[in-house]
Amino acid sequence: MATKLPGASISSSCHPPSTKSSSCRIKVLTTRISIQRKNQAHRRIYKISCCSEIGPASANSRSQNKRPLTTTDLTGSIKDGAGIRVAYQGVSGAYSESAAAKAYPNCETVPCEQFDVAFLAVENWIADRAVLPIENSLGGSIHRNYDLLLRHRLHIVGEVQLSVRHCLLANHGVKIEDLTRVLSHPQALAQCEHTLTRLRVAREAVDDTAGAAQFIALHKLKDTGAVASNDAARIYDLNVLAQDIQDDSDNITRFLMLARDPIIPGTDRPFKTSIVFSLDEGPGMLYKALAVFSMRDINLTKMESRPQRKRPLLQPVGNNDGLKHFDYIFYCDFEASMADYNAQNALKHLKEFATFLRVLGSYPMDINLI
Numbered sequence: 395m396a397t398k399l400p401g402a403s404i405s406s407s408c409h410p411p412s413t414k415s416s417s418c419r420i421k422v423l424t425t426r427i428s429i430q431r432k433n434q435a436h437r438r439i440y441k442i443s444c445c446s447e448i449g450p451a452s453a454n455s456r457s458q459n460k461r462p463l464t465t466t467d468l469t470g471s472i473k474d475g476a477g478i479r480v481a482y483q484g485v486s487g488a489y490s491e492s493a494a495a496k497a498y499p500n501c502e503t504v505p506c507e508q509f510d511v512a513f514l515a516v517e518n519w520i521a522d523r524a525v526l527p528i529e530n531s532l533g534g535s536i537h538r539n540y541d542l543l544l545r546h547r548l549h550i551v552g553e554v555q556l557s558v559r560h561c562l563l564a565n566h567g568v569k570i571e572d573l574t575r576v577l578s579h580p581q582a583l584a585q586c587e588h589t590l591t592r593l594r595v596a597r598e599a600v601d602d603t604a605g606a607a608q609f610i611a612l613h614k615l616k617d618t619g620a621v622a623s624n625d626a627a628r629i630y631d632l633n634v635l636a637q638d639i640q641d642d643s644d645n646i647t648r649f650l651m652l653a654r655d656p657i658i659p660g661t662d663r664p665f666k667t668s669i670v671f672s673l674d675e676g677p678g679m680l681y682k683a684l685a686v687f688s689m690r691d692i693n694l695t696k697m698e699s700r701p702q703r704k705r706p707l708l709q710p711v712g713n714n715d716g717l718k719h720f721d722y723i724f725y726c727d728f729e730a731s732m733a734d735y736n737a738q739n740a741l742k743h744l745k746e747f748a749t750f751l752r753v754l755g756s757y758p759m760d761i762n763l764i
């Protein structure tokens with residue numbers, strides 16, 4: 395059968411990165427997304443159109459003997475990830491790819507150049523899910539992804555916590571004392587602050603940890619190392635000069651899984667809900683907002699404030715007429731499911747005085763750390 399996707403359909407001048415689905419013929423393009431093909435150095439440009447279509451490659455490619463799908467097939471495949479394409483930022487060997495594999499073990503991963511490309515890949519049906527780092531126990535929040543959550547319309551459908559163990563990688567024959575420079579993702583460099591200071595090497599930020607490993611391997615650099623995973627060492631054939639170089643052995647990154655549609659929240663296991671809201675300026679406003687949770691005994695697990703990009707400066711009321719101050723939006727995670735009346739009432743209450751409120755997702759908590 396032809397795969398006619400609802401909403402925006404996709405077209406491209408080359409084949410999609412999927413090796414598993416070959417039944418789609420893709421054409422006509424307007425918006426461009428560059429996605430790095432897994433395990434390949436070259437990049438292919440994918441283009442997306444709102445008016446194009448995905449059709450059958452040919453009548454011959456249709457499978458004659460396929461049995462009809464059942465609901466069991468669907469629920470099973472979401473859980474183990476079979477047939478699901480998961481976009482992540484970076485190249486093969488990035489921690490985000492490991493997070494994707496933890497969430498959807500048999501999924502097909504789709505490497506993307508930037509975080510916003512991963513959002514677009516899902517919005518435009520190139521991928522089914524995006525997996526994005528949101529916070530790290532040593533480095534703190536990944537602000538870019540907070541901003542993108544608000545800018546895009548995807549829903550959080552899950553979270554994954556991953557223990558991140560960094561290695562210092564170099565080409566074969568290179569010794570630690572040969573290194574004058576180390577490349578990695580800014581978060582990874584921050585997580586290895588002490589080790590890198592001790593080594594007295596210059597730090598250079600690149601888009602992702604595995605990209606740093608790929609770069610030093612490709613250019614056969616003898617004076618430059620990379621902070622990346624054991625997987626990256628294996629994939630790009632690099633030597634591991636040092637293991638576990640993060641400042642604390644408990645280095646955990648929390649990733650979010652995003653989808654075009656929300657999941658139906660349950661009460662059968664621990665759930666978390668993520669919201670974003672804004673408030674009027676005034677004393678005690680944030681206190682009042684947080685009280686809607688505390689008075690219902692709902693535990694908050696994370697708060698993050700970000701400047702409102704469209705209204706960064708506020709003209710205050712009262713006698714400070716000349717002064718302007720910043721206007722913020724608040725991201726908040728709490729331990730409750732939106733299927734729970736208590737949580738619904740808390741949000742109804744918050745809505746009475748919040749100037750803006752959006753539920754980003756209600757999803758099962760990750761309680762298995764790996």
Ligand SMILES: O=C(O)C(=O)C[C@]1(C(=O)O)C=C[C@@H](O)C=C1
Pocket residue numbers: 483484487488489490491527530536558579581582601602603604647
């Ligand atoms: O560069 C990678 O490998 C990533 O997956 C990104 C990222 C991040 O953005 O925090 C993910 C986990 C680690 O905390 C370091 C880097």
